[in-house]
């Protein structure tokens with residue numbers, strides 16, 4: 001195989017490991033940040049519901065005061081009526097009925113308010129549990145970042161150091177092209193599969209496929225300009241056929 005291609009593959013192999021390490025490192029930070037965002041949203045939601053709950057509690061207190069007032073008024077009127085202290089019996093009777101209706105309405109309201117508050121409280125309990133689970137997850141993720149973060153960083157430093165060596169061995173014009181490509185695509189090296197580029201699916205002439213398979217010449221995809229590192233043998237029979245026709249140089 002062409003030495004340039006071999007050196008390029010070695011560099012690419014290292015870059016892939018760098019990408020993996022980088023992703024793993026960033027992944028730890030990303031997980032933690034996501035949990036923090038979720039917790040923040042959850043706490044805001046809990047805060048909103050706590051506010052609603054407080055309003056309901058206040059409304060329940062006001063309702064209870066009103067109810068008490070009207071029950072007392074009705075009782076008093078009834079007592080006065082029973083004692084014969086009210087000269088206009090019918091008016092008093094209507095007053096008692098009116099007060100009774102208000103008491104009924106306030107009692108219904110009291111039940112509705114209580115029900116709404118209880119639903120809210122159940123929701124708050126569930127959200128509180130969720131917040132505790134998220135806090136536990138956050139603590140774990142924080143610990144993982146503290147433990148693994150420095151390891152990943154050290155790995156990356158070592159890989160970067162090794163990269164300097166590998167880079168220097170690649171011919172400068174190829175390296176320039178490769179570095180330019182890497183800025184565009186992480187997968188700067190691709191394989192041909194069924195004669196087509198794995199990345200952009202462009203088909204290549206048999207001669208190019210052959211040369212790429214043998215690694216006798218450095219080719220770049222005409223479609224996406226990635227380096228063509230080799231051929232993925234999709235059909236084993238095709239590979240055998242090609243081996244038979246191969247002329248060893």
Ligand SMILES: [Zn+2]
Nearest residue numbers: 197200221224
């Ligand atoms: Zn391509």
